[in-house]
Amino acid sequence: MLDPKIFMNDEGIDRDKYITGLYLLQCETTDILKKVEAIALEQSTGTWVQLPEETDEIRNRCVAKVLGVYEVPQYEDALPVGTKERTFIFKIAFPADNINGQIPQVLTALYGNISMSGKLKLLDITLPHSFVKNFKGPKFGIEGMRKLINVYDRPLMVAMFKPCIGMDPKSVGKMLFNLGMGGVDVIKDDELLADPTFCTVEDRLEECLKACDKVYKETGRKVLYALNITDNFDVMFKKAKDAVKAGANCIMVNVFTVSYSGMSVLAEDPAINVPILSHPDFAGALFGSPHYGLGSNLVLGKLNRLAGGDMVIYPSHLGKVPMVKERVIRIGQELTSPFYHIKRAWPGPSAGMYPGIVPQLIEDFGNDVIVGAGGGIHAHPMGLIAGAKAFHQAIEATNKKIPLRKAAEKHKELKIALDKWGTPETASNYSLTK
Structure with a gap:
């Protein structure tokens, strides 16, 4: 019975x-x-x-x-x-x-x-x-980060260093400066760049903070550097506190290798009063199967937000790590829909993004979304600054309801990007699964 x-x-x-x-x-x-x-x-x-x-x-x-x-x-x-x-x-x-x-x-x-x-x-x-009620969630969230860096009425522009690993601290700092001068709001370490002997957290932070200051002096814009502090728990917490004391304005965590609780402790600590960027590497082991594991909306959305991620990077239906469009959008809804007292977090559908995808991204998410790019900036034929500008030109055109090809008539950076990569309808870009 x-x-x-x-x-x-x-x-x-x-x-x-x-x-x-x-x-x-x-x-x-x-x-x-x-x-x-x-x-x-x-x-x-x-x-x-x-x-x-x-x-x-x-x-x-x-x-x-x-x-x-x-x-x-x-x-x-x-x-x-x-x-x-x-x-x-x-x-x-x-x-x-x-x-x-x-x-x-x-x-x-x-x-x-x-x-x-x-x-x-x-x-x-x-x-x-x-x-x-036992959790505080993101310290800043969408509204808090907009106020922090004075960016309103458009998506947040996030870029990462490329190559993923191998550069020395001065090269990383120089790259951050160029990305900042191109208009990028947040520059993050690659998930593979944690604390190698040739580019340690301390040395990298020093050079990147100098670059952030230089961008501010030349443009008046505040640029955030998301320092990857991923490590064993005891070391990671010390790195976070030492980095903030040294002037760090943002940190990054590979949350699925250090755990939700690891990120949550950082987010709950009042001494670590900077935004946290959550990276999705290893998440596929949790949600990737249609038959086993957890739903992606839960793994990348609800629990990420509960654990305190201000910015949540994850795969996109428009990039190189294919994901079903409805799943991508649903994750964004989990990050931004009402959730008791928990602040809204930035959805960051990323990986293999290029300026031609911007209209579709804003159509799917509105302006409360991260436009995240690596190769789509770094591989621009005119260089880093032009690559970042091409994205901003695409964002501005989309919000003014101007077709990208029309806008490209006045912006050579955007034109070259469209000629090189096209749009989702015409592009045949690299895919990790094909």
Whole structure:
């Protein structure tokens, strides 16, 4: 018999006391309700046999609740003859008191052991205010960063150093200056550039801050340098605090190799009062499969924002790391939609971007989006400054509703970029998956 303490509906629980997981399951089964009941027990109070220590009081207080089980398609009268693998969507609610305000235990409770149990994907998590109130989220967010660097009514322009690794600190500083003079707002380290012996964090920061100051003196514009402090926890936290004391105005974290909690500690620390750029390397291991892992909206969107990322870089349907357009847009919605007290974070669909994609990017996201580019700036035939200017010219034309080819008649930087890379309709750019 199925346990009536486990099977309920949405209206039967106090939603502020439960964290709800939405799952996709593909399996061969003749009793899906029993299977989902087993999942709820495995991830809360039970195991594969009944235990004497699992009292009625413990089960009532701590057991997960199955709120819904739906088959896709939802057969009602009979299953088609020969049906083997079936597809289900189901919801399970977990008592928030089991988890007590931490991201690691959310992931453990909602997807821990069952992550190894077949074609089961955690599509989304609904977090109650009682849980989210434990987090501050991004220190600055979209509005705070606009105020910080005095950039309004257009996307944020972000660029990174290329080549990814190998340059010395003075070369990096010189490159930052040129990117800043071209109009880039935030210049970030590549994810591969952390703390190599030939270009250490300390030496790189010193040269890049000089370059930021020089850009400000010559243009009056504040440029942020996102210093990659990714490292072992103890070293990373020390690097962050030392960097801020030395004048750093932004930091970057490879969040999926150091964990959400690693970034969250940085974001929650009042002494580290600078924006944080979250980089997505390694994230594909969590969301890349259609059958396993977590939904990209959750991995790159909701949890990234909760953990304090002010700027969130992730793949784009317009670049070299292909991603389904609807997923890309949904991640952006997770980063910018109302989320209790948590500030809105910058969506940064990136990788393989070039000026011709700007109209589509703004069409999909509006102006609250990062235009992020590496090769699309560095490989411009006229050089770095021209490469950055071409993006700004594309942004200005798009916001004035001027077709790019028309705008290019007055801007040679944009014209050369369009001639070289085209637009999404005409481009045949490099793809990591082809």
